[in-house]
Amino acid sequence: MVSAMRERAILVRDLRMSYGPVEAVRGISFEVDKGEVFGLLGPNGAGKTSTVEILEGYRRRTGGEASVLGFDPAARPRELRQQIGIVTQEGGFYPRATVREGVELAGLPYPSPRDPGETLELVGLADRGEVRVQDLSGGQRRRLDLALALVGDPGLVFLDEPTTGFDPAARRAAWEVVRKLAELGKTVLLTTHYLEEAQALCDRVAIVKDGLVVAEGPPGSLGPGTAGYRVSWRENGSRVEHLTDDPTEFLNRVTGEALADGRTLEELQVSRPSLEDVYLDLTEEAAR
Amino acid sequence: MSLGGLVLGQYRFERKMFWRNPSAAFFTFALPLLFFVLIASVFSTDSDELEVLVPGIAGMSIVGATFTALSYYLVQLRENGILKRVQGSPMPASAYLAGLLASAVANAFVSVLVVVAVGRLGYGMDANLDVLELLVFTTLGVIAFGGLGVAFAFVIPNADSAPAYVNAVFLPLIFISGVFYSADDLPPVLDAIARALPLKHVIDGLSGALVTGTWPAGALLVLGVWCVAGVVAALRLFRWE
Numbered sequence: 001m002v003s004a005m006r007e008r009a010i011l012v013r014d015l016r017m018s019y020g021p022v023e024a025v026r027g028i029s030f031e032v033d034k035g036e037v038f039g040l041l042g043p044n045g046a047g048k049t050s051t052v053e054i055l056e057g058y059r060r061r062t063g064g065e066a067s068v069l070g071f072d073p074a075a076r077p078r079e080l081r082q083q084i085g086i087v088t089q090e091g092g093f094y095p096r097a098t099v100r101e102g103v104e105l106a107g108l109p110y111p112s113p114r115d116p117g118e119t120l121e122l123v124g125l126a127d128r129g130e131v132r133v134q135d136l137s138g139g140q141r142r143r144l145d146l147a148l149a150l151v152g153d154p155g156l157v158f159l160d161e162p163t164t165g166f167d168p169a170a171r172r173a174a175w176e177v178v179r180k181l182a183e184l185g186k187t188v189l190l191t192t193h194y195l196e197e198a199q200a201l202c203d204r205v206a207i208v209k210d211g212l213v214v215a216e217g218p219p220g221s222l223g224p225g226t227a228g229y230r231v232s233w234r235e236n237g238s239r240v241e242h243l244t245d246d247p248t249e250f251l252n253r254v255t256g257e258a259l260a261d262g263r264t265l266e267e268l269q270v271s272r273p274s275l276e277d278v279y280l281d282l283t284e285e286a287a288r
Numbered sequence: 289m290s291l292g293g294l295v296l297g298q299y300r301f302e303r304k305m306f307w308r309n310p311s312a313a314f315f316t317f318a319l320p321l322l323f324f325v326l327i328a329s330v331f332s333t334d335s336d337e338l339e340v341l342v343p344g345i346a347g348m349s350i351v352g353a354t355f356t357a358l359s360y361y362l363v364q365l366r367e368n369g370i371l372k373r374v375q376g377s378p379m380p381a382s383a384y385l386a387g388l389l390a391s392a393v394a395n396a397f398v399s400v401l402v403v404v405a406v407g408r409l410g411y412g413m414d415a416n417l418d419v420l421e422l423l424v425f426t427t428l429g430v431i432a433f434g435g436l437g438v439a440f441a442f443v444i445p446n447a448d449s450a451p452a453y454v455n456a457v458f459l460p461l462i463f464i465s466g467v468f469y470s471a472d473d474l475p476p477v478l479d480a481i482a483r484a485l486p487l488k489h490v491i492d493g494l495s496g497a498l499v500t501g502t503w504p505a506g507a508l509l510v511l512g513v514w515c516v517a518g519v520v521a522a523l524r525l526f527r528w529e
C-alpha cells in the first residue's frame with residue numbers, strides 16, 4: 001500500500017492572493033506529485049506568476065493552504081530553498097562575471113551542488129564558460145538562468161514561462177532541458193501560455209483563467225472531454241460546423257437529408273476538438 | 289559550506305567584480321588621489337595645507353568607498369534582479385550582505401592607507417601618527433557611511449537616477465565638511481549643517497590621528513550616534529526588490 005502511494009511535492013488548496021484591491025488568485029487548488037512535470041497553462045494575467053511566486057516564497061498568500069516539499073513556502077526555510085531551483089526570467093546576473101564564475105557562486109550555498117562544468121553541459125553552455133555574462137546572447141542568458149537554477153541539483157524546479165520570447169530553435173532547446181529534468185526524476189512546475197508547450201512537456205496541466213483553475217488533467221484527457229465531436233462540411237462556399245456527442249446518429253441524419261435533397265456534403269469531416277479548442281472554449285467561457 | 293565559508297566566497301567574488309568595474313575602481317581609489325595630487329600641486333605643498341588636505345581626502349575616500357559605492361552598487365543589484373535571485377536561493381542574507389559589505393570596508397581601509405602613505409612618503413608630512421585613533425575614526429566612518437549608503441540605495445528609485453541622487457549628497461557634503469580647505473570659517477548656517485553631519489567629525493578624528501595628536505571627544509559622540517542611525521536605517525530600508 002505504502003509503496004503505491006505517490007509522494008506529493010506541492011499541495012495548493014483554495015489559494016488566494018490580492019495586490020491591494022486586485023484579487024489575482026481567487027481560490028486555486030492543485031497537487032503535484034514527485035517526479036511529475038506539471039503545467040499551469042493560461043493567458044496573460046491569469047495569475048500563473050502570482051501562484052508560482054507564492055510557492056517560491058517570494059510572495060505571501062492572502063488565503064488558502066500551500067505546502068512545498070512539506071514546508072510552508074511563506075516561512076522560506078533554508079532547508080526548502082536548498083531543495084528548489086527557480087528560473088526567474090528577470091536576469092539577476094552579475095554582468096562582469098564569467099558564466100562559470102556565476103554558476104560556481106550560485107552553487108556555494110547548496111549542500112551537494114552539481115559540478116559547474118556538468119551544469120553548463122546540461123544546459124548547453126559548455127563552450128561558454130569563460131565568456132562574460134554581459135557578452136552572452138539572449139538565448140544563452142536564458143540557458144544561464146537554467147544553469148543557476150540547476151547547479152544546486154534541486155529536486156523541484158520552478159520555470160515561469162520558460163520559453164516566452166524564444167525563437168523556435170531556442171524553444172526546442174529549452175524543451176530538451178525540461179525533458180532532461182523529467183528523465184533525472186525532478187519535479188517540475190512550469191507555467192506557459194503556449195498550449196503546445198503544455199502538451200509537449202507536461203504530465204498534467206491545470207488551465208488557469210482569471211485566478212481560477214477552469215480545467216485540470218493530463219493534456220490528452222482535456223482534449224475530448226465533454227465537448228464531443230465536431231462534424232463539418234462545406235456548403236455554398238463556407239464551412240458549416242456542428243458539435244455532437246453522438247456522431248453516428250448525427251451523420252446518419254444529415255447525410256440522409258442531403259441524399260434526399262440531391263445535395264453533396266463537400267469535404268465532410270468528423271473530428272475530435274483539439275486541446276486548443278478546449279483551451280479557447282474554457283478561457284473564453286471564464287472571461288464571459 | 290559554513291557561514292564563514294559563504295561570507296568568504298561572496299567576498300572573493302565581490303573583489304573580482306570590483307576590479308573588473310573600471311568606474312568603481314576609479315571613483316574609489318583614483319579620484320581621491322587625483323584630487324589630492326592636483327590640490328597639493330595647485331596650492332604648493334606647505335605643511336599647513338597638507339595637514340588639512342590629508343585628513344580631508346582620507347575622509348572623502350571613506351565616503352566614496354562606502355556611502356557612494358554601496359548606494360550605486362545596491363541600486364544595480366536590486367534593479368537587475370540579483371538581490372531577488374539571492375533571496376530565492378539558500379544563500380543566507382547575512383552571509384551575502386557580509387561578503388558584500390566586507391568588500392566595501394576593505395576598499396575604505398585601503399584607500400585611507402594609500403592617502404596617508406602618499407601624504408607621509410610622497411609629501412613628507414610627519415606631524416603625528418596615532419594608529420589606534422586612525423583605526424577608530426576610520427571604523428566609525430565606515431560604519432556610519434556604510435549604513436547610510438545601504439539605506440540610501442533604497443531611497444534611489446532606479447539606476448538612471450542614482451548618479452544624481454548620490455552626487456546631490458556627496459558633493460555638498462565634501463564641500464562643507466572641510467575636505468579641501470579648513471572649514472573653520474564657514475557661514476554659520478553651513479557650519480551648523482556640517483557639524484550635524486558625520487563627515488566633518490570623521491575628518492576631525494583623522495586630523496587628530498594624523499596632525500594634532502588630540503582625541504576629539506565631541507566627534508566620537510556624534511559619530512557614535514550616526515553609526516547607530518546608519519545601521520538602523522539600513523536595516524529598516526533594505527528590500528530585495
Ligand SMILES: Nc1ncnc2c1ncn2[C@@H]1O[C@H](COP(=O)(O)OP(=O)(O)O)[C@@H](O)[C@H]1O
Binds near residue numbers: 019023024044050
Ligand atoms: N505587482 C503587481 N501589482 C498589482 N497587480 C499585479 C501585480 N502583478 C500582477 N498583477 C495583476 O495580477 C493578475 C495576475 O498576474 P500574474 O500572476 O502576473 O499573471 P500571469 O503570470 O498569469 O500572466 C493580473 O491582473 C496582473 O495585472
Ligand SMILES: [Mg+2]
Binds near residue numbers: 048049050160161
Ligand atoms: Mg506571468
